Amino acid sequence: MQGLELESQKAPLIERQLLKTTGMKWIALLFIQLATFGNQYCFDNPQALQGALQTDLNLSLTEYNGLYSFYSLSNFVMPIIWGLAIDRFGNRSILIILTALIVIGQFLVSVAGFAHSYNLMLVGRFIFGLGAESQSFAVNIGVAAWFQGGDLALAQSTQFLVYGVSSSLNSFYSPRLYEKTGSLGATLLIGFWLCVVSLGTAILFVIMDKRDADVEKTIQLNSSSGGVEVEEKGPGLNLWKTMKLYPLLYWIVFAIHFLIAGRYYTFTNMANDLYAFRYRVSSTSAGNILMVFYTMIGIFSPLFGCIVDAFESKGYLMVVIGASCLFSALIDDFQYFIQSTNMMVGLLPLIMLGMMWAFWNAAVWPFIAEILPESILGLAYGLLVISQNVSMFLSPLIGSFIGDAFNTKQSTYFAVLTFIAVLGFLSCILTTWLPQLENRLRRGRRQRV
Numbered sequence: 047m048q049g050l051e052l053e054s055q056k057a058p059l060i061e062r063q064l065l066k067t068t069g070m071k072w073i074a075l076l077f078i079q080l081a082t083f084g085n086q087y088c089f090d091n092p093q094a095l096q097g098a099l100q101t102d103l104n105l106s107l108t109e110y111n112g113l114y115s116f117y118s119l120s121n122f123v124m125p126i127i128w129g130l131a132i133d134r135f136g137n138r139s140i141l142i143i144l145t146a147l148i149v150i151g152q153f154l155v156s157v158a159g160f161a162h163s164y165n166l167m168l169v170g171r172f173i174f175g176l177g178a179e180s181q182s183f184a185v186n187i188g189v190a191a192w193f194q195g196g197d198l199a200l201a202q203s204t205q206f207l208v209y210g211v212s213s214s215l216n217s218f219y220s221p222r223l224y225e226k227t228g229s230l231g232a233t234l235l236i237g238f239w240l241c242v243v244s245l246g247t248a249i250l251f252v253i254m255d256k257r258d259a260d261v262e263k264t265i266q267l268n269s270s271s272g273g274v275e276v277e278e279k280g281p282g283l284n285l286w287k288t289m290k291l292y293p294l295l296y297w298i299v300f301a302i303h304f305l306i307a308g309r310y311y312t313f314t315n316m317a318n319d320l321y322a323f324r325y326r327v328s329s330t331s332a333g334n335i336l337m338v339f340y341t342m343i344g345i346f347s348p349l350f351g352c353i354v355d356a357f358e359s360k361g362y363l364m365v366v367i368g369a370s371c372l373f374s375a376l377i378d379d380f381q382y383f384i385q386s387t388n389m390m391v392g393l394l395p396l397i398m399l400g401m402m403w404a405f406w407n408a409a410v411w412p413f414i415a416e417i418l419p420e421s422i423l424g425l426a427y428g429l430l431v432i433s434q435n436v437s438m439f440l441s442p443l444i445g446s447f448i449g450d451a452f453n454t455k456q457s458t459y460f461a462v463l464t465f466i467a468v469l470g471f472l473s474c475i476l477t478t479w480l481p482q483l484e485n486r487l488r489r490g491r492r493q494r495v
Contacts, residue, residue, distance in 0.1 A: 081248035084241030094220035117175035121435035147177030160231030203351035210344015308441030350408035361481035368477030374398035
């Protein structure tokens with residue numbers, strides 16, 4: 047009896063050795079979220095350097111937006127492939143591979159800056175995007191594994207805190223570094239070294255995660271009757287059959303995600319040059335404005351995460367988000383039409399856009415987790431990432447094609463802002479459908495129970 051008692055006490059003692067059950071989980075969160083820092087800093091390098099890129103490389107607005115389109119090109123299907131790879135080989139190895147791809151891609155972008163080679167820069171952005179979007183996906187999976195016991199929404203929202211800080215630093219420093227050095231390559235190389243540091247923090251997280259995995263394996267062996275380890279493999283997955291299980295509510299959210307991402311990225315991709323032209327300031331001053339914008343996104347994301355957690359029904363919150371998506375675009379378009387150069391007034395739609403983007407990302411991921419079972423959640427997340435990247439590819443290109451049809455910069459940007467307002471209008475209309483569909487889904491579940 048005494049031997050059995052000691053054996054029963056052994057597993058709890060080992061379980062207390064798990065880092066994820068202690069305050070060390072916040073250190074692990076810091077490491078894994080800093081793994082995205084270089085990614086987030088470098089993503090918007092073109093936006094902060096738009097004037098320099100178009101001048102030094104002699105690019106049209108369409109060619110400039112190609113830097114974002116090629117970034118997204120690899121992510122039309124890759125999030126699904128990387129998600130399946132994570133299921134089969136584990137999240138740790140895939141996270142390192144994805145972060146390494148980011149380092150390689152940014153290195154090629156930096157070399158292209160020195161060589162003034164647009165084609166090489168496109169190749170670098172393609173490789174960078176191959177790792178960047180799916181890295182965020184892998185980070186969310188890693189965070190979920192460490193915060194299953196609570197604080198998950200808060201922990202996941204810190205990724206946007208990192209996004210806000212890193213994007214702010216890019217908007218602030220990149221134009222200044224270019225003005226000081228006069229070199230695109232030297233300016234872009236700073237991002238490369240930040241990516242290297244992020245790779246280091248990813249490795250530190252993997253070390254902690256591997257250590258906890260070994261402890262969990264010991265717990266499983268002690269609790270199993272035979273003590274035989276069973277090899278874990280990812281489940282078989284029929285994509286079409288799984289997608290048929292998704293309710294109409296999911297596909298409406300999928301479409302809204304496409305439109306809201308298009309509204310956001312079509313604007314931010316050209317924001318530095320737009321604000322410099324509109325308010326007759328330098329790229330550095332425009333970067334200061336956007337630094338505040340990105341910082342605000344970072345600060346509000348955790349706050350909105352807490353608000354989303356407090357609401358059982360999230361459909362009505364998304365109606366508010368859709369309305370802010372539309373009205374922020376309409377206000378910006380109207381102010382540009384009347385050629386208002388009051389920068390303080392112009393900050394209103396920018397603030398609304400930032401809050402909209404932070405609120406949407408705080409709401410959409412837990413919302414999908416509520417309406418779908420965990421067994422098919424990974425594919426659903428992957429499809430949302432694809433929706434965002436297809437929009438990131440198409441929307442700026444369509445906006446650029448529309449804008450390039452006009453002869454003056456004033457009319458070009460007005461045309462693009464009008465296109466953005468159309469995206470906002472469509473997203474607003476679709477969000478009004480969500481509360482009804484959400485209530486119908488909940489009623490159906492209660493009747494089945």
